[in-house]
Amino acid sequence: MLLALQGVHTYYGNSHVLHGVSLELEAGRTVALLGRNGAGKTTTISSIVGFVPPRSGKVLFKGQDVTGAQPHALARMGVGLVPQGRRIFPNLSVRENIALAQRAAGRRTGWSLERIYAQFPILQERAAIGGAQLSGGEQQMLAIARAMAVGPELLLLDEPSEGLAPLIVAEIGRVMRALKQEGLAMLLVEQHVPLALSVADTVYVLNKGQIVFSGSPQALAADAALKQQYLGI
Amino acid sequence: MTLDTFVLQLTNGLVFSLLLFLMAAGLSLIFGLMDVVNLAHGAFYLLGGYLGLSIVRWGGSFWLALLLAPLLVGVLGLLLELTLLRRLYRRGHLDQVLATFGVALIVADLMRAAWGAYVEVVAPPALLAGQVAIGGLAFPTYRLAVIAVGLSLALGLWLFVERSTVGMQIRAGVSDPQMAGMLGVDVPRLFAGVFAGGCALAAFSGVAAAPILTLYPGLDSEILILALVVVVVGGLGTLRGAFFGSLIVGMADVFGKALLPEFSVFAIFVVMAAVLLTRPAGLFGRATATRGA
Ligand SMILES: Nc1ncnc2c1ncn2[C@@H]1O[C@H](COP(=O)(O)OP(=O)(O)O)[C@@H](O)[C@H]1O
Ligand SMILES: [Mg+2]
Numbered sequence: 001m002l003l004a005l006q007g008v009h010t011y012y013g014n015s016h017v018l019h020g021v022s023l024e025l026e027a028g029r030t031v032a033l034l035g036r037n038g039a040g041k042t043t044t045i046s047s048i049v050g051f052v053p054p055r056s057g058k059v060l061f062k063g064q065d066v067t068g069a070q071p072h073a074l075a076r077m078g079v080g081l082v083p084q085g086r087r088i089f090p091n092l093s094v095r096e097n098i099a100l101a102q103r104a105a106g107r108r109t110g111w112s113l114e115r116i117y118a119q120f121p122i123l124q125e126r127a128a129i130g131g132a133q134l135s136g137g138e139q140q141m142l143a144i145a146r147a148m149a150v151g152p153e154l155l156l157l158d159e160p161s162e163g164l165a166p167l168i169v170a171e172i173g174r175v176m177r178a179l180k181q182e183g184l185a186m187l188l189v190e191q192h193v194p195l196a197l198s199v200a201d202t203v204y205v206l207n208k209g210q211i212v213f214s215g216s217p218q219a220l221a222a223d224a225a226l227k228q229q230y231l232g233i
Numbered sequence: 234m235t236l237d238t239f240v241l242q243l244t245n246g247l248v249f250s251l252l253l254f255l256m257a258a259g260l261s262l263i264f265g266l267m268d269v270v271n272l273a274h275g276a277f278y279l280l281g282g283y284l285g286l287s288i289v290r291w292g293g294s295f296w297l298a299l300l301l302a303p304l305l306v307g308v309l310g311l312l313l314e315l316t317l318l319r320r321l322y323r324r325g326h327l328d329q330v331l332a333t334f335g336v337a338l339i340v341a342d343l344m345r346a347a348w349g350a351y352v353e354v355v356a357p358p359a360l361l362a363g364q365v366a367i368g369g370l371a372f373p374t375y376r377l378a379v380i381a382v383g384l385s386l387a388l389g390l391w392l393f394v395e396r397s398t399v400g401m402q403i404r405a406g407v408s409d410p411q412m413a414g415m416l417g418v419d420v421p422r423l424f425a426g427v428f429a430g431g432c433a434l435a436a437f438s439g440v441a442a443a444p445i446l447t448l449y450p451g452l453d454s455e456i457l458i459l460a461l462v463v464v465v466v467g468g469l470g471t472l473r474g475a476f477f478g479s480l481i482v483g484m485a486d487v488f489g490k491a492l493l494p495e496f497s498v499f500a501i502f503v504v505m506a507a508v509l510l511t512r513p514a515g516l517f518g519r520a521t522a523t524r525g526a
Contacts (some may be wrong), residue, residue, distance in 0.1 A: 071414030081415045104417030
């Protein structure tokens with residue numbers, strides 16, 4: 001098992017947000033994590049990468065206990081993050097956003113600059129421009145590029161389609177399917193259910209901090225009551 | 234005010250601004266990076282000055298003092314970060330403010346015990362003790378040297394932050410430490426390094442200022458307050474803000490004291506209020522990016 005969460009409980013101060021979340025992800029597979037706004041999807045990601053360490057339960061990566069480990073330790077072990085809201089450094093240029101990831105990744109080898117520019121030619125055009133001046137779509141491409149520059153074995157994506165035009169969403173979908181083809185494992189958080197189901201091997205549905213469904217995309221697609229109750233579709 | 238006194242005051246203002254900048258640069262980067270208001274920063278400035286005084290008294294040269302005092306204070310800052318501050322990042326601002334304020338009080342008392350409550354004067358190095366005549370005006374050589382060194386350090390710091398790899402990591406850490414971590418930056422180590430460097434810069438400023446401002450108990454909080462005003466005026470976490478903020482506050486202080494001696498403190502706060510009314514985030518401040526928890 002590449003990634004496993006075992007009974008994770010996470011709090012913000014006194015507010016108990018995750019109530020014993022467990023999930024598993026095998027190498028090379030894609031897991032979609034779905035759920036309504038406020039269900040706890042981002043908190044699950046934050047619990048994995050050490051932004052908000054779980055108060056109890058365990059996070060295992062490649063069999064090692066990484067519960068509450070520092071973000072840089074996880075990055076160096078091979079976890080990449082494309083965060084919700086993209087979180088591009090506004091005061092660094094496009095080139096610097098990438099260089100930072102390449103430099104800090106240590107001995108891992110991730111996407112080279114050539115590979116990044118071949119995948120996203122627009123980033124080459126905008127190499128010298130500050131992160132704050134990019135459009136939403138360009139920011140999302142940069143967020144993916146810079147996460148891949150770290151050389152991850154597991155990529156966490158938190159709502160990569162959020163706020164993007166349909167054309168860009170389609171492009172992001174193509175990139176994710178290509179990454180899957182190459183054997184990268186992904187944990188994909190999405191509100192855009194069709195996009196998620198088009199790449200996922202396994203789906204988990206989160207509601208009020210608890211997993212209420214896990215199964216194949218087909219099983220979820222067939223369960224109208226479940227979709228209505230927990231996804232509002 | 235005649236033109237001659239104006240030019241001399243302008244020089245004094247520039248000297249004071251650059252000394253302030255060395256204080257405020259560290260304070261601002263630490264604040265921007267770690268979200269910690271280091272209220273012990275003024276104590277480190279004064280400690281640097283006193284250590285410099287002792288080094289000179291024990292027969293060391295002024296130059297040795299300028300090198301050794303910042304080094305010692307930098308190490309002290311590093312130990313403080315590793316043992317105390319590191320535990321407080323996940324807590325609220327109040328805990329951090331109380332902790333650094335406590336350190337400031339303890340260091341202030343220890344300094345009073347070690348160096349007494351007198352005004353101590355440090356002589357400038359013999360090489361720079363005289364005056365230089367420029368256009369019929371006599372400028373103290375030491376002050377001109379402080380301007381030259383201050384401007385060079387400002388330029389060097391700017392190049393370091395804008396052009397070096399570590400500088401890039403610092404800028405990334407200032408805007409989003411969690412994401413910097415997820416891209417592999419060892420943020421705790423970066424914090425410790427910047428904290429130690431900031432403390433060393435404050436101590437350097439303390440030694441360099443000693444021949445001009447002298448050393449006495451209470452100078453630590455006077456300087457700290459001015460440096461905090463600089464950070465507020467210039468905006469958090471940017472060197473450019475610290476630089477121009479220092480110029481504004483330094484000039485307001487020197488000219489305020491020359492023109493309206495009774496109101497000099499008032500002048501600084503009028504300037505601060507005016508800047509904040511027009512630019513609430515400070516001259517070069519960005520509205521801070523939303524951070525995760
Ligand atoms: N930084 C925070 N502090 C306090 N509560 C938070 C914070 N972030 C999220 N929450 C709360 O935790 C719950 C789960 O949020 P989140 O994980 O962001 O949901 P999702 O990503 O599924 O939309 C929500 O009720 C939200 O209000
Ligand atoms: Mg979310």
